[in-house]
Amino acid sequence: MKHSKNDESLEARISPLAKKTIVLGISGGIAAYKACDIASRLRQAGANVHAVMTQSAKEFITPLTLQTMTRNPVHCEQFDTAAEWKPEHIELAAKADLILVAPATANIIGKLAQGICDDLLTTIILASKARIMIAPAMNPRMLEHPATQRNLNVLENIYRYSIIPPEVGEVACGDWGAGKMAQVETIVAEVTAELVSGRSLAGRQIIITGGGTREPIDPVRFIGNRSSGKMGVAMADAAYSRGADVTLISTVEVDRPYPVVHVETAFEMQEAVESEFDNCDALVMTAAVADFRPMAVSAQKIKKTESEDIVLELTKNPDILDLLGRVKKPTQVIIGFAAESEELLSNAAQKLHRKNLDVIVGNDITVPDIGFGSDENAVVILSADGGKENLPRMPKRAIAEHLCDLLSERFMEMEEAPVAK
Numbered sequence: 435m436k437h438s439k440n441d442e443s444l445e446a447r448i449s450p451l452a453k454k455t456i457v458l459g460i461s462g463g464i465a466a467y468k469a470c471d472i473a474s475r476l477r478q479a480g481a482n483v484h485a486v487m488t489q490s491a492k493e494f495i496t497p498l499t500l501q502t503m504t505r506n507p508v509h510c511e512q513f514d515t516a517a518e519w520k521p522e523h524i525e526l527a528a529k530a531d532l533i534l535v536a537p538a539t540a541n542i543i544g545k546l547a548q549g550i551c552d553d554l555l556t557t558i559i560l561a562s563k564a565r566i567m568i569a570p571a572m573n574p575r576m577l578e579h580p581a582t583q584r585n586l587n588v589l590e591n592i593y594r595y596s597i598i599p600p601e602v603g604e605v606a607c608g609d610w611g612a613g614k615m616a617q618v619e620t621i622v623a624e625v626t627a628e629l630v631s632g633r634s635l636a637g638r639q640i641i642i643t644g645g646g647t648r649e650p651i652d653p654v655r656f657i658g659n660r661s662s663g664k665m666g667v668a669m670a671d672a673a674y675s676r677g678a679d680v681t682l683i684s685t686v687e688v689d690r691p692y693p694v695v696h697v698e699t700a701f702e703m704q705e706a707v708e709s710e711f712d713n714c715d716a717l718v719m720t721a722a723v724a725d726f727r728p729m730a731v732s733a734q735k736i737k738k739t740e741s742e743d744i745v746l747e748l749t750k751n752p753d754i755l756d757l758l759g760r761v762k763k764p765t766q767v768i769i770g771f772a773a774e775s776e777e778l779l780s781n782a783a784q785k786l787h788r789k790n791l792d793v794i795v796g797n798d799i800t801v802p803d804i805g806f807g808s809d810e811n812a813v814v815i816l817s818a819d820g821g822k823e824n825l826p827r828m829p830k831r832a833i834a835e836h837l838c839d840l841l842s843e844r845f846m847e848m849e850e851a852p853v854a855k
């Protein structure tokens with residue numbers, strides 16, 4: 435029987451993960467018991483879930499429990515002669531649409547960061563081209579350890595990997611701090627978003643800016659700001675995974691499969707954005723561009739002088755959003771960001787209209803622990819058509835996915851009601 439469009443959308447709502455194969459990797463941490471709940475929810479959402487356990491994971495939960503939850507055989511052994519002729523790591527690696535490791539121990543994170551594959555799970559991950567999502571869970575001191583932080587950083591910078599950040603709370607051993615695995619609902623939502631987002635931006639040229647500009651004072655000093663560039667990278671990754679032709683123009687260097695143009699100053703950023711803008715469908719300006727720069731840049735390092743004070747004269751930088759908002763074609767979409775320390779809503783709304791933007795994403799920089807430098811943020815999104823949405827604290831990648839949804843909706847509207855070019 436042929437499905438009607440309505441049947442399809444009903445199925446999509448009831449089983450959003452239908453026809454998706456997920457390899458659920460479970461490593462040896464106390465949170466392993468939560469993997470049963472994750473497996474069950476992913477299966478209920480329609481996914482074909484294959485659990486792969488490390489030897490340590492079997493100390494915490496039994497393969498039998500996971501087999502019942504996934505309704506599939508559980509895989510633990512790398513050298514299993516009972517398996518099909520094709521090694522399991524190749525079979526599962528090729529089959530997976532996504533690999534989720536939850537919980538991910540400090541050990542497995544370290545192994546993955548180094549490319550070590552000494553068991554079935556790590557070997558499958560290395561042999562796969564699927565997207566890999568990692569949900570770390572460990573004691574706060576283990577998470578804080580520079581080795582773990584370095585390993586997480588390595589994985590974050592490999593395009594296929596994304597980290598579902600652990601939460602702050604009381605961990606199983608009684609200690610308090612960051613290290614608690616993200617909630618099951620969050621993990622399932624992130625996996626679902628990743629798998630259903632599809633290629634809704636295929637063929638769209640999207641420019642994304644990121645990071646904070648550095649305005650030189652002399653050869654060693656500059657005026658900068660606290661922007662880490664993480665929102666720009668999250669936005670570029672999200673748009674790229676939906677099929678967009680992405681160019682990231684950023685003050686932070688990252689290794690990505692799409693073009694990344696490295697710039698330092700507001701002028702360099704302006705030049706790079708303007709050279710691409712005419713051909714783009716959308717510009718997303720997450721970068722924190724300095725409003726002012728030193729009037730004169732000293733050719734030599736400024737020396738300590740007899741006098742106690744020196745005066746630095748500043749002059750205004752070009753306002754890239756304002757300039758491009760004026761020349762924007764009706765077929766182009768511009769999304770701006772407003773980091774405000776007061777009157778968030780009214781300042782963001784004014785900026786939206788004054789600069790002729792389609793959407794503005796405002797965040798209150800006085801809220802501790804989120805925004806600059808963090809992997810998370812809480813934002814308000816205002817649209818030129820009067821729309822307003824509050825997104826509570828969530829990973830920047832989730833905010834980026836939301837903005838990608840807005841972009842694809844806008845492009846779809848444009849196609850349905852073509853605007854003059």
Ligand SMILES: Cc1cc2nc3c(=O)[nH]c(=O)nc-3n(C[C@H](O)[C@H](O)[C@H](O)COP(=O)(O)O)c2cc1C
Nearest residue numbers: 461462463464488490491539540541542571572573
């Ligand atoms: C009771 C107990 C709880 C543990 N919980 C964790 C944990 O939550 N996170 C973690 O990284 N390691 C934890 N460990 C240590 C890991 O089990 C250990 O590093 C092991 O080698 C991990 O192996 P795997 O990564 O191959 O699963 C725990 C160990 C014990 C004995």
